[in-house]
Amino acid sequence: MSMPLRIALPKGRLQKDVLGLFQQAGMPLEFADRSLIAHDPTGRLDAMLVKNSDLPVYVHHGIAGLGICGEDTLYESGFEFVRLMRLPFGSTRICLAEPETPSDQAPARSGGFTVATTLVRFTRDYYHARGIPVNVIRLSGSVELAPRLGLAPYIVDLVESGATLTANKLRILEDLDTVSVFLVANPAYYKLNFRRVDELCGMLASHAAPEFGTKHARSEQQNRHTPNPRNAEREATSTSAEGLNAAEGANAKDTRALHPSADTRRRTGRPRGTRHANRQEMERHNGQTDT
């Protein structure tokens, strides 16, 4: 008999839904007290529970051949995976937010639009694909505090109900993208085990979540949207940040922005350790002042 497939599952908010999905599909996974490893009694799966942000690393290195993870975490990892199946839970939004009251807003830093976020790669690529320079401040949690404490005037963060934003007196300026949870595979692992992996996908799709098929069977409606921070096609829902709308509107009509060229990051980014002077600094440098 062939070896069980190895799958990494995320601890935390997705854990209950993920275990429920395998239970429904006839592959119950029971983690004994504090144990992080479980075996499906049918012998199909060996599962390991790992921290969500570490999951892409385990799959990338082939320690686990398969994994279940949100697109935001997959994107931030920078690794390439085969996305096998979109799962019917855990969808959320990525939003740009600012303080409800302008007086609470942190002062803008020189050199452009500053955002605090855990989603550094997404935020940088999202705005650069639209030709908007952005200063990104990396945080690893409690992003909502950043504007109130004066770290940055804006945040980019995952938003489910919006209750956390409201509790921290923040409001959504713009929905940047929606993210889904995917069953993914290490590309080499998939190539070696494609028949068994396809069979697993079929079981999950037909027994547990028939409305969410494998990619091959997914409905046309779902196919229309593939979350991608470089996809500048969608209209901004709203924004009060002056200059962002204009820059985004101009780029939305530019087909290059749909699929940014290799140089997009260079055009809109800047080398580390350098910054653009803002208008006041330039004028000061040139000995001119506004009166």
Added chain:
Amino acid sequence: MPIPENRNSRSGPVAEWKEAVKPKQHTLLKRPAGTEGLQPEDAVRHRDILHILERLFDLWGYLPIRTPIVDFADVYASLLGRDDWERAYRLIDREGDVLLLRPDVTLFLAKQIATLTPDLPSPARLYYADTIMRHEAPESISRNEYFQIGSELIGSADADADLETLVLLFRVLDAVLPGAAMLHVGTRALPDAWTQAFSASNAAELGSAIRLRDLDTVRNMLAQTEMGRRGAEARARLAGFIGTPREFAELHRTLAEELDPCENRAVSHAHDAVETVNRVTEGERAVVDFSEVGSRAYYTGITFRAYVEGAEAEVAAGGRYDKLYGKFGLDRPAVGFSVMLRRLEALASRETTQQRAPGTVSGPSFVERVTRAEERRSHGERVVL
């Protein structure tokens, strides 16, 4: 007259220079990402496996060739993909030219052949075994992309040249890990045909979507071309196919009318290659896989990758690149492969290459010990003084 500085002084220009060149703790303990050194045990295994493979190439009539470790970067800028270009180490020489540390042997070899030996007889069979240097992210340093050994069959556009390369690759992999490798064979001709009207970045995006089996993106991008929804659906099915030649023949029967003659020729060629390779290798370990389109921008025809259980990424990759030599002024078709040897070595059994400890000699004097050791060495024994 200036007073000469005391070389042991704690201040002054000499002391400043000493401070500047003193190794810092982090540079002392780290090494540049994407490089490695081999400790004796690994070095022995590397040498032994290399010896086995060089002997194998020799038996197949392939001649060794060495490429320079650096070359001028601008020559390769358009030939490396964006990711490869960003991962390549570049430096500036004294004349201000930007140099590229060898990130891929095939590219350096193509320039070397085209510029130095344009009258090379056709077909020419060459092999190389060299280090490559690419930046690796800290999270990826175990990917073992440090040493490539590979073949180049230059000057033949025949299907038999593709077959020779595929079978030789199997022999190389089996020499290190017998019976372990699976070979997935596809073709670059399909995405090349589909992306003729695409911009370079859109073509790259489609290639990436096919490689990562993101068939929704493939379907949606192709549906925007003149092939329409139905044509896009057929081609997405083709791009997602992995299976035996027999399984592919069944699919092909349903799709053949939808495809144009060029596409049909390309898929039939990959099918026939897999069928033939499976006849001359054990275990039917080659499959047809049209998501194998190659990650190098220079591929033009058949493309393939080899996978081994336990390796986190492919252990070998290759394909046909009929226009690469033309970029350097030599119009020759070529096909070849590269094996990431360090990735294979990590999986090779230690017993197969384990070396017995050398013997020792004793004697009253150094001269006598040398004489006794030489005698035993002449019989092939390893002896230390």
